[in-house]
Amino acid sequence: MKRATTISAVSGAVVILMAGCSSEKQATAKTPADFHETGLPIVDNPITLTIAGNFDDRTGAKWNELETFKKINEGTNVQINWNLTPGTDWKTKRNLIIASDDLPDVLLDLTTSQVVTGGADGMFIPLEDMIEKYAPNLKNFLTKYPEVRQAITAPDGHIYSLPLANMSEYKHADGNTLWINKEWLKKIGMEMPKTTEELLKVLKAFKEKDMDGDGNPNNEIPLTGVYGDSQYGFGNLFGSFNTLDRQFIVKDDKVQFVRGTEEFKNAIKYLHSLYELGLIDPDSFTQNSTQHIAKISAGKKASVGAFFAWSADQITNASFRWDYGSPMVPLVGPTGAQVTAYNNLQMTPGMFTITKVNKHPEATMRWVDRAYEPEMSLMLREGPNRLKKLDNGTYDIIENPSNFTAGEWKVKETPYNSFVYGFSEEMRKKQNLPKAEPGQLDPDFDEWYEALKPYMKHWIFPNIMFTDEQYKQIERYQTDIKKYTDKTEAQWIAKGGIDEEWDNYLKTLDKMGLKDFIKVYQDGYDTNKKNLAKK
Template sequence: MNMRNKRAGSMAAVLSAILLLAGCSGGGDSKGASAGFHETGLPIVDKPISLTIAGTYDERTGTNWNELETIKEINEGTNVQIKWNLSPGTDWATKRNLIIASGDLPDVLLELSSSQVVTGGADGMFIPLEELIGKYAPNLTDFLNKYPEVRQAITAPDGHIYSLPMANMSEYKHADGNTLWVNKEWLKKAGLEMPRTTEELTKALEAFKTMDMDGDGNPNNEIPLTGVFGDSQYGFGYLFGSFNTIDETFIVQDDKVVFVRATEEFKNTVKYLHSLYEKGLIDPDSMTQNSTQLIAKVSSGKKASVGAFFAWSADQITNADYRWDYGSPMIPLAGPDGSQITPRNNLQMTPGMFVITKVNPYPEATMRWVDRAYEPEMSMKLREGPNRLKKLADGTYDTIPNPDNYTAGEWKVKETPYNDFVYGFSQEMRDKQILPKAEPGQLDPDFDEWYEALVPYMKPWVYPNIMFTDAQYKSIEQYQTDIKTYTDKMEAQWIAKGGIDEEWNTYLETLNKMGLSDYTKVYQDGYDTNKANLAK
């Protein structure tokens, strides 16, 4: 072979290598082009493509998402076909960890922690999305422009966006999702008013325990109070406000980050819970049961068997025969020193709801497909359920009540993945809803009146929804598992057996040895950096 032919052969080899590398890295361009990708309009691609999406699901909705009215509408006319790989909520944290660790990735992962998003983005497991959003997601772009705090929440410290959010920006969502429901019919039978203090709650629960509230002749089979220990929605967190704190790992008071479980306020809350447990007023199952078991407990039977429980809404989970026996949720109870607070929560948001992985061959088409979920009316359907909405001539939306064979909760999630998928629900869309009215004299957490009633008691102590650096997440991981396991164990032990006063100093010493000061400093640094960035 002469030199000219050798050079030509070498150039051909180089060209082939370049083309091969181009096809391997970011393969979305070449494969998207071969599928006939369109930047606007429908179909998104000329030739059908398939995407695998792994996530979790609401048990009331089920796993057959392609048959849901909302997903059918998102898919319609796109030529994008979805293969859903969905796990129960109780298994998802373990399942997603295994997926990430194995490297056997789907095209899209749903519902990740912010630390997983940042770490996966830094490692190249998840692709940056900001350019794709700007080019192919006009609905999401409009939403982020309207709510810059959402953009901030999904922007990693390296400046990239690796995930898309589920965000409900309705003002009423500042209200805490954990509140107390007390059976007003049982109170009437006991000759008591709705409790306003922790002392009055104790008296009500004592009556529930000793009197035959369900009228079956057995005064010993009623449950005064039940909950789910450690659960943000069904747990005991509501009662922390009566002792001048909130049930969070860290709170912020006067720009200082505080670890709640090392405070006197936490200790006093636990002592009160123990006083209830010691008297048999707290269901012992509360320390081990899950939310599914709690819902079964408060909804089984033809008559109510539970006097009080913690939840977002009673009518959505209790039996229809006694749905309204629980009246209204409780305004924060006044504690022994008069404390009566509730957190002003961050608005409902899952920043890491949707990531596109490095193996996805169609990132552009994926972004165009998912942007359909952020169209305002579609976001409303995903949030509220399309079967519950009737659009009127004036552009407002009436609410279709649940049929008798559905609970309100089942009806709401019948045709939508609900909070296990992306949407961008705005206050503007909320204002277009004609919401059902609560029963006379009652409050309901789904209505703005409940939020307005809580505003005077709200404290802005909740740690902001921010992303840390990869290094900070690694520091957090170094401490949080052991510290959380230890504090959970001690809290449960003290509620059931007592002894917090005697063991408190040893408990604090143990936390310090476990690195509590360094753990807290990571959160303080993250808070300070975030505050400085907001001021720019």
């Protein structure tokens, strides 16, 4: 999670010029007379900030009514006009906002590319001086976790965005896990599968028998997911073929484009074998995560044998919530591979940017710093309705009422992962977390992280910021190559033919500039590694 700093001579001159202009603007900006550097109110006369971002359907868009924001806003004289878009539409909406230049005071949840480019173009203002002067909570967090500061620092040396950062160790575990209905396993007299071959046999038995007892053996779904989704997709199975379902991974300091490797090829052949037998839900290629969750939780009895998700108990129907037992450690593949990712910790570097139209940047910084106060970050992360503070400074977890799912309860009073917070391992340890039941694991427990450790590989590409020029090169190749490989991968899973088409596929990628695409990532990785060595 460090930054890349290699810049060509020409682009470097431009960046230096931009940095100089930005620093000058920052130094000469006039602070409003009614602004207070410390204490409350932040400003004597009320101000309104317009903030655009996205929301979780379970939370809704009325953020000023959430308990978290009531506490953040209290006594500040800062009022927020939220311009929020459903999460599924945010990518399109934020692109339109940036392209139109009709900016709000603050933009939430941007890509690192948008942050670096917007910062270099003057769309977003530099924040490092204001962090130092007006954001003691964030400053303390960045001092404690210098890797977060590195991740939000652009190659020109400026900070243009504030992060969502969860530094809990357990977050190194992959969020894409496989869950299998243990009650169905009992009915077919089979054990929890430990290999890819055993999984195929289990799913085949699920398909052939009347698992829900309704007299129709053909209406159960053996395995479902959301193709291409990092949490609900089929990526978990790639580890059985000695790779990860990522665009780029790093093995022995060499960047690999996964979809051009033999390991990828073998993973796709296995997925095709499942699909060919009717074991993969055809809707997996068209449904979104909301439809996926609805399908898993529908009815009074489970109709799905296995699926991919983070926590089964948070998305399944209460009447069969615990039928899925525990998530599985990686399956052993045909050659003995049993791999999962040692992930970068959860971070969104571009979660909060202050735009050039903002007339109150100092007040904005002081307001948002309230979210980084440790207890408030805990509330934003875990939900204030779920936490009961005890006299010893720890927190009991309040279980969800019967009229809420665990997921709905968690996001009832917080925007959760749609706004900034700085959550530390220290704050996690202050929670009196429930222990896993004997024989059961859950990704929200540290025990799950410990169980996965033996299989974790440090192959994930680091969370870095590229230069503006490198982002332009990435954009040049990204869209066409991803579109082409998405299409061919889906076709190969559904129809087969990967062996016959493989050589021509690689030639096509070569013509599309794959070698240059890989080089951009290799250069970024090498620069990042050199910078780390200097620390």
